[in-house]
Amino acid sequence: MVHKGGRRKVPGLDKIQRxxxxxxxxxxxxxxxxxxxxxxxQIINTDMYANKAVETQTKDEIIPPKRGAILDRNxxxxxxxxxxxxxxxxxKPYNDSDPVDPKYRxxxxxxxxxxxxxxxxxxxxxxxxxxxxxxxxxSIAKDVNKEQMESIRTGIEKKGVMIxxxxxxxxxxxxxxxxxxxxxxxxxxxGKGQSGIELEYDQYLTGTVGRRIMSxxxxxxxxxxxxxxxxxxxxxxxxxxxxxxxxxxxAEESIAKAYExxxxxxxxxxxxxxxxxDILGMAAYPEFDPNDxxxxxxxxxxxxxxxxxxxxxxxxxxxxxxxxxxxxxxEPGSVFKLVTVxxxxxxxxxxxxxxxxxxxxxxxxxxxxKCWNYPxxxxxxxxxxxxxxxxxxxxMQVIQKMGYDKFxxxxxxxGMTDRTGVDFPGEASPLIQDKKISGPxxxxxxxxxxxxxxxxxxxANAVCAIGNNGNLMKPRLVKALSDEAGNIxxxxxxxxxxxxxxxxxxxxxxxxxxYVTREAGGQVANVPGYRIGSKTGTAQKLVxxxxxxxxxxxxxxxxxPIDDPRFVVLVVVDNPRVGEYGSTTAGPAVREIxxxxxxxxxxxxxxxxxxxxxxxxxxxxxxxxxxxxxxxAESILLSLxxxxxxxxxxxxxxxTVADQYPKPGGSVDKGGTVYLYSE
Numbered sequence: 001m002v003h004k005g006g007r008r009k010v011p012g013l014d015k016i017q018r019x020x021x022x023x024x025x026x027x028x029x030x031x032x033x034x035x036x037x038x039x040x041x042q043i044i045n046t047d048m049y050a051n052k053a054v055e056t057q058t059k060d061e062i063i064p065p066k067r068g069a070i071l072d073r074n075x076x077x078x079x080x081x082x083x084x085x086x087x088x089x090x091x092k093p094y095n096d097s098d099p100v101d102p103k104y105r106x107x108x109x110x111x112x113x114x115x116x117x118x119x120x121x122x123x124x125x126x127x128x129x130x131x132x133x134x135x136x137x138x139s140i141a142k143d144v145n146k147e148q149m150e151s152i153r154t155g156i157e158k159k160g161v162m163i164x165x166x167x168x169x170x171x172x173x174x175x176x177x178x179x180x181x182x183x184x185x186x187x188x189x190x191g192k193g194q195s196g197i198e199l200e201y202d203q204y205l206t207g208t209v210g211r212r213i214m215s216x217x218x219x220x221x222x223x224x225x226x227x228x229x230x231x232x233x234x235x236x237x238x239x240x241x242x243x244x245x246x247x248x249x250x251a252e253e254s255i256a257k258a259y260e261x262x263x264x265x266x267x268x269x270x271x272x273x274x275x276x277x278d279i280l281g282m283a284a285y286p287e288f289d290p291n292d293x294x295x296x297x298x299x300x301x302x303x304x305x306x307x308x309x310x311x312x313x314x315x316x317x318x319x320x321x322x323x324x325x326x327x328x329x330x331e332p333g334s335v336f337k338l339v340t341v342x343x344x345x346x347x348x349x350x351x352x353x354x355x356x357x358x359x360x361x362x363x364x365x366x367x368x369x370k371c372w373n374y375p376x377x378x379x380x381x382x383x384x385x386x387x388x389x390x391x392x393x394x395x396m397q398v399i400q401k402m403g404y405d406k407f408x409x410x411x412x413x414x415g416m417t418d419r420t421g422v423d424f425p426g427e428a429s430p431l432i433q434d435k436k437i438s439g440p441x442x443x444x445x446x447x448x449x450x451x452x453x454x455x456x457x458x459x460a461n462a463v464c465a466i467g468n469n470g471n472l473m474k475p476r477l478v479k480a481l482s483d484e485a486g487n488i489x490x491x492x493x494x495x496x497x498x499x500x501x502x503x504x505x506x507x508x509x510x511x512x513x514x515y516v517t518r519e520a521g522g523q524v525a526n527v528p529g530y531r532i533g534s535k536t537g538t539a540q541k542l543v544x545x546x547x548x549x550x551x552x553x554x555x556x557x558x559x560x561p562i563d564d565p566r567f568v569v570l571v572v573v574d575n576p577r578v579g580e581y582g583s584t585t586a587g588p589a590v591r592e593i594x595x596x597x598x599x600x601x602x603x604x605x606x607x608x609x610x611x612x613x614x615x616x617x618x619x620x621x622x623x624x625x626x627x628x629x630x631x632x633a634e635s636i637l638l639s640l641x642x643x644x645x646x647x648x649x650x651x652x653x654x655x656t657v658a659d660q661y662p663k664p665g666g667s668v669d670k671g672g673t674v675y676l677y678s679e
Contacts, residue, residue, distance in 0.1 A: 065207030066170050068236030070184055070197055072245040073278075073479065075486065079184050079198070079290075081170040081191075085144040087116065087152065090163040092136045108163045115155035115164065116140055119148050143171045178287040178297060180248055182323040183241070183477065186290040195321050197239060197477065200425050204481055207236035237489065240480040242278035247271055247567075250596040251281040255571065257645075258589040259285045262554075262576035267586075268324045270456055271569045271593065274464035274559070276494040277473030279422075279457075280567060288320045296320065327426045329453035330553050330572065333539030333582065334390045336449030338557075339462055340399060341387055342509050343410035346501040349402035352384040352508050362393035364444045369396065372538075384512045388520025390536070392448045399447035407443070408435055413500045414462040415472055416454055422475040423492075430454045449537060460570040463557055466509050467565035470501040514562045524587030525558045527595045528669075529605025534558040534590070536582040541575065551575050554585035560594050566601060569593050622674065624664040630655050633676055643673045 070079035089112050109131055117124040120141050130138050144152075149166060156164055172187045185196015193202035255267040271281035289297060294317060296305045308316060322328070344350045358378035361368045371377065371392050378389045386394030399407050411417055411432060419427045431453040433442045438451070445451045457475060465472040474495040481490040501509075513533025516522040522534035534556060541551040557570040571586040571593070579585040598605075620640050625633040630646070637644045659677040662668055 064167075064169055064191075065233040066235040067172060067187075067191060067207065068205040068238045068481075070205075070239050070241065071482070072241050072243050072248070074245065075240065075482075076245045077175060078180055078241070078243075078245075079172065079174050081172055083146060084142070084169050084171040085149045086142045086167045086169045087120070087140045087144050087149075088137045088165045088167070089116075089131055089140055090137050090165055091131060091133060105163075108161055111159045111161045112164050115152060115159065115161060119151035119155060120144065137165070142169065174290045177291065178289045179252065180243065180283070181287050181290050182284045182321075182325075183243060183248075183282055184290055186293040186321070195425070196323065197241070197424070200423055201239045201478060205236040205239060208234035235484060237481040237483065238486075239478055240482055240488070242273075242280065242477055242479050243282070244280050246600055247281040247597055248283065250593050250600070251283045251569075252285070252287075254589040254592045254596075255283055255285045257592075258571065258573060258586065261588075262573055262578050262585045264573045264577065264585070265575040266324060267571065267573050267589070268328075268456055269569070269571045269589070269593070270325050270460045271567055271597070272460050272464050272475065274467035274473070274565050274568050277461070277464070277475045278479065278494070279475055279477050282323070282325050282477075284324050286320060293317070293321060322426065323424065324574075325456045326422060326424050327428050327455070329428050329431060329455060330574070331451070331453055331539040331541070332449040332459050332555065333537035333553065334392075334449055335459060335535050335537035335555050335557050335570075335582070336452075337387055337390070337395055337447070337537075338466065338509060338513070338535055339410070339414050339416070340395055340407070340447045341383060341512065342466060342501050342505060343407060343414075344383075344398045344402045345508055346410070346505045347402050347406050349406070350383050350398055352382065352512060354383045355380055356383060356386055356391075356394040356397045357381075358386070358389075358391045358393045360393075362396045362444075364396065364441050365439075367441050369393070369441070369444060384515055385520075387512050387535070388516045388522075390521055395447040396444045399444065404435060404443050407447070410500070413472070413498065414465065415458055415497070416452070416462065420455075420457055420461050420475050422457060423477050427457075428455050430458060449539060456570055456572050459555075460557065460568055463559065463570070464568050465500045466506050466513075467559045467568055468506075469503040470499050470506045472497045472500045510559065510562050510565075513559060517558075521583055522556070522558075522587075524583045525556060525590050525594065527560075527591060527598065527605075528611045529607045530560060530594075530598055530603070531562040532558055532560045532594060533562040536587060538581045552580055554580065554582035556582050556586040556590040558590050558594055560598060561603060566603065567597055569597070619667045620670055620672075622660070622662055622664055622666050622668060625657050625660045625674075625676065626664070628657050630657055630676065630678070633657050633660075637674055641670050642668060643671065645673055645675050646678060 066083070067081040069077055069081070071077055089109070113124050113127045113131065116122065116127050122141065127140060130140060144166070152164065152166070155161070170191065172191060174181075174184065183196055185198040186194055187198050188194045193199035193205065198205065251269045251271055255269045258264070259267045266284060266286065268284040269281065270279065272279055286301070287297065289295070296302050296316075305313060305316060345352070357380050358371055360374045360377035361370045369392065372390065378386070378391045378394070381389060381391065381394065383394070383398065416430055417432055419429055433446060433451055435443065442451050461472065461475050474497050476492060476494065478492055480488050480492060482488050510533050513522070513535060514531055517526050517532050517534045521536055524536070525532060525534035536556045537554070539553045540547040540549065541553060542548075543551050553572060553574055554576060555570065555572045557568065559565045559568050569590055571589045573582070573585040576585045620642060623636060625636065634644055655678045657676050657678070661675040661677075668674060
């Protein structure tokens with residue numbers, strides 16, 4: 001067909017042109033869209049994508065600080081952190097764009113398992129099982145030491161393994177095991193304090209975390225020419241205790257023997273310097289090992305623990321971790337009479353020579369409150385003699401002469417109505433009867449330490465005020481902080497809370513305490529050659545709302561030397577099954593501790609003529625017993641009129657004596673005890 005004008009029309013041309021135009025338009029639109037998108041990324045969101053690139057190519061590592069050590073007052077180590085590592089395996093790439101071949105990554109896993117098993121002594125199958133995880137990274141081991149870490153690094157270099165990672169850490173160690181455990185406390189799995197000094201001073205011990213920031217490749221390996229930035233960690237401070245390791249040892253040895261001797265539920269002890277409030281020793285038994293606080297000590301305890309449910313196990317552990325000296329309340333019994341008589345003397349209600357009468361009981365309203373030795377009586381006696389006799393009716397008369405208002409005033413002054421403020425977690429608040437609702441009977445019984453609940457540290461601190469010319473100090477367990485080089489960087493000052501009684505009153509009470517030790521019920525605490533003041537006490541325990549005649553708490557407190565007090569020691573025996581009174585349960589431990597500390601402090605004895613004569617008559621020089629059969633050693637000691645006690649486990653009936661105390665050539669009074677050690 002020929003169109004007008006002579007031009008021939010090609011069939012389908014318009015259709016092709018339209019398609020080309022559409023295609024061109026699509027391309028133009030795509031180009032425009034891509035341009036807009038690139039512009040959006042590069043101009044509008046440039047900061048976001050730049051940060052993302054930096055994050056992908058940057059590795060930020062935390063550098064944990066080394067935890068500070070805990071030292072005794074003479075800078076002997078109680079707790080220390082040693083260098084260690086935590087080892088991980090990287091199971092997944094750092095990001096989704098990691099091009100590593102899956103086969104290569106499986107080879108890396110296998111090689112990693114070989115290296116870690118050989119270096120750490122862990123079964124390879126156990127490591128492989130840990131790596132069968134959906135996590136990005138799994139923990140293989142913690143507390144890895146330096147030698148093990150060097151072995152891992154050598155294996156990495158030889159096999160070219162890229163997926164093993166390590167983080168600096170530290171391991172808390174208590175070189176002396178259970179020693180001073182109730183003071184030190186322990187740390188949790190993350191190295192944070194969870195009890196004791198570890199918790200109370202955690203902010204100083206912890207230090208400051210450091211950081212290491214570096215440029216890496218896509219696999220997380222550092223780039224040789226990449227940027228690096230490091231912020232050094234600041235290690236924790238060392239905590240310097242007021243505790244003296246030697247005095248602490250005497251305390252722990254003595255209460256452990258008291259625990260065995262009395263078969264008590266628990267024995268606790270505190271030793272303080274009355275002049276500054278420093279706690280020189282503080283212990284409780286049974287004990288625990290802070291290196292493994294979740295495991296009780298001894299096979300019998302472990303077997304008992306294994307039978308408990310989860311909730312019971314938690315209660316059990318909390319009970320053995322808790323420091324009863326600070327955290328548990330008890331009725332102090334007759335030891336508290338020292339507070340009563342101090343208050344009455346200070347107010348002028350009585351003098352040491354004032355007379356009181358004991359008929360075996362004392363009538364308070366419609367109640368006859370009996371003396372401990374009822375139906376016998378102490379008759380007419382001075383106040384000083386009444387303390388020596390530990391006479392309850394006498395104390396009720398004394399408190400009535402003073403008046404209840406004054407009595408409560410001095411309870412507060414002596415610190416019996418509030419916590420002491422000692423730098424230790426979990427201090428319990430005392431429970432004192434409300435004067436308005438307790439009535440005359442309740443108030444009367446408080447005069448001899450019944451019907452009020454306090455802590456052992458409150459009782460010891462109150463008696464320290466008597467030994468410190470009437471000044472009540474704030475107890476403390478930490479005296480200073482030091483740096484890694486041992487330089488003292490901060491000192492915690494001692495603090496006088498208030499003057500409770502005058503020096504004259506304090507001297508009168510100390511004289512009464514010395515009288516008790518030399519001539520009355522406190523003779524069990526007497527150490528020949530030294531002037532010592534003491535008081536014993538026995539308190540019935542509340543069981544199901546009633547006072548038990550068998551469940552008791554026995555205690556003894558002593559000040560030595562009485563003319564220039566250097567320390568106060570209090571021992572509390574909870575629920576003894578052998579022995580009943582504080583003089584027989586706690587008294588021997590107080591005497592042992594007192595005698596050892598006096599020698600340790602190099603305080604020279606000054607014997608009276610009577611004591612010199614007694615020593616010449618009764619002092620026996622010990623022969624060599626080490627290496628002899630036990631039967632022979634026992635026969636020798638019995639012939640010398642000496643007692644003996646076997647320490648350690650007797651493997652056979654007639655074991656060989658491995659050691660003795662006192663040593664050969666040492667002396668002991670006739671009727672005294674020699675300790676034989678089986679191993």
